[in-house]
Amino acid sequence: MMEEALLSIGLMIVLAKVAEGLLRRFRVSSIVAYAGTGVILGPVLGIVEATAELEILLSIGVFLFFFLIGLDEIDVSSFMSVIRGRFFIAAAIAILVPLFAGIAVTSDFYFDFGLGLDFTDALAVAGVLALSSLGVVAKVLSDEGRLREPLGLQIFAIVIIAELIALLVVGFTIGERGHDLSVANILTLLGQMVGFTIVAWLLSTKVIPRLIVILQRVLQVPHLSFGLLLGGLFLMVVAAEKMGVHGSIGALLFGVALSNLPGRIRQDVMPGIRSTADGLFVPLFFASAGLHLSLAFTSLPPLAIAAIVIVPLVGKFLGAIIGAYVIRMGISFPLATGLMAKGAAEIALLLIMLNHHLIGKELFSLLILIMFGYFLIMPPLITFAINRVRYSGSDEVVPGIIPAPLIRFALDDMRIKDILDATPNYPNTDLTVRNFVDNWIVPHQEDYVVTHRGELAGMVSLSMLRYLPKSDWASTPLGNVLSQRMLEASPEDFLEDVLQRMKENSLTVIPVVNSETGEFMGTVTTRDILDIMMIEVRGEL
Structure with a gap:
């Protein structure tokens, strides 16, 4: 029995990775390669069957997958910064319209298509059909060079919000499975989810990072942080299940809570977790x-098949169009196509729903085929849609609207020393304020480092100069208006950490100082980081 399980696992992993490499040459999604391997080994050749041993590994794969989604794609600070803005309104409309369209098809509330789903199960399926893939959207925007433009950033931000809302809807409905659908039960489950989220957030942001740093300093065990986070992930999954929340959503929330881990810890943890997840x-x-x-879906009523294929698709397109119109965005067609992108999360959720008997094999096989259709059709369609929009304006990136997941993706392993330029000149303390304003100010930079005989003297902010009468500018040296309380960066610091510190302190420049000798080595601006970030995004995607 064990030998058969190991044979099945070995064949699936080897052939899946080989198929991924071959199909990548034709720009086919790796998910199609993986699933195609399963089709060949299972239904076609009959070599591999789902076994209990295999199910254990699959469950671990589910939790790792959703943990990585939370860690890489969803950022609470970005979500909260736009939740009161127009992007949230557009995303909410873009989710609600296809959600109701999906419910109309999957439930018997409006018309009975013969699927036999109760309302909770129908809502879960509708949530999957309404879900969008941030990874697919980011790849297409990057390939077309539109990720750094307002068009790309707006679509990217809206898809982040829509993805999180849809994931929570599906997680809620899976957790409600087996309970009577009543107001009391719904409020109880919501309370459990909120309670779990708060506890997980406090542990993940306040306790775990500090505990890892302390234990690494005391114990000095190799890969300690990797083991602690992986073990913590499984404990969070168990805690989520105990509180009535599905383990996959617990893993997702755990990843979200850890999304702002210091770069030093991420560098120690992420290569191992990502290799384990992506390779196995x-x-x-x-x-x-x-x-x-x-082909079990052929037993479904033809009208039901047509409705499931067409109605949610139309609903998703109309939802995005309406959302864009309501907030007066001029990119309704690109936004609509971007929100229709599908990725790996949908397949993962459908498999969870199949294993928990929310849906049968007939509906599962139909939905999987629909997802494959989205994988193949949507990337070129999104490309066509965004290329119809002619971009006018500068190619400048506004730091305030860069989503945090995009920053983490591009700057994951880069350090200050990778972009530090030690050649520029800096204004000195003897320079008058008038001379400084006339000759040194550049766009999108509020703060400037000032030196004295090549040594770091302090920093001047344009906002500080507002308190100095303009009549005194010609006679006042910069040394009189300096702030000597400065944040400093080391060449070994991670760019992501430095950018986060600059953001928290509203700085546009930070001096770089050798941590051992105290030597001033140069400066890094937010513009430097964001420019290299966009170059890295284009290269990696």
């Missing part, structure tokens, strides 16, 4: 989806 659990998980794929 994720290919195995999506290959298992292919094991369940069949």
Whole structure:
């Protein structure tokens, strides 16, 4: 029995990765390669079957996958910064319209299509159909060079919000499974989710990072942070299940809470977690989806098949159009196509729903085929839509609207020394304020480092000069208006950490100082970081 399980696992992993490499040449999604491997080994050749041993590994793959989604794609600070703004309104409309359209098809509330789902299960399926893929959208925008433009950033921000809302809807409905759908039960489950989120957030932001730093200093054990986070992930999954929240949503929330881990800890943890997930659990998980794929959907009523294919698609398109119109955005068509992108999360959720008997094999096989259709059709359609919009204006990136997941993606392993330019000149303390204003000010920079005989003297902010009468500018040296209380960065600091510190302190420049000798080595501005970030995004995607 164990030998058969190991044979199945080995074949699925090896063939899945080989198929990924071959199909990548044709720009085919890796998820299609993984699932196709499962189809060949399972329904076609009959070599591999789903077993209890395989299910344990698949469950671990689910939790790792959703943990990485929370860690890489969703950022609470970005979400909260736009929740009161027009982007949130557009995202909410873009989710609610296809959600109601999906419910109209999957439930018997309006018309019975013969799917046999109760309202909770129908809502879960509708949530999956309403979900959008941030990864697919980011890749297309980057490939077309539109990610740094307002068009790309607006679409990116709205998809982040829409993805989080849809994931929480599906997680809520899976957690409600088995309970009577009543106001009391709904409020109880919501309270449990909120309580779990608060506890997980406090542990993940206040306790775990500090505990890791202390234990690493005391114990000096190799890969300690990797083991602690991986073990913590499984403990969070168990805690979520105990509180009535599905483990996958617990893993997602745990990843979200850890999304602002210091770069030093991320550098120690992420390579191991990502290698384990991408090399073993994720290919195995999506290959298992292919094991369940069949032509069973042909037993569904033809009207139901047509409705499931067409109605949610139209609803999603109309929802994005309406959302863009309500907030007066001129990018309704690109936004609509971007929100229709589908990715790996949908397959993962459908497999969870199948294993928990929310849906049958007939509906599962149909929905998997629909997702494959989205994988193949939507990227070129999104490309066509965004290229119809002619961009006018500067190519400047406004730091305030850069989503944090995009920053983490690009700057994950880069340090200050990678972009530090030690050649520029700096204004000195003897320079008058008038001379400084006339000759040194550049766009999008509020703060400036000032030197004295090549040594770091302090920093001057344009906002500080407002308190100095203009009549005194010609006679006042910069040394009289300096602030000597400055944040400093080291060449070994991670760019992501430095950018976060600059953001928290509203700084546009930070001096770089050798931590051992105290030597002033130069400066880094937010513009420097964001420019290199966009170059890295284009290269990595």
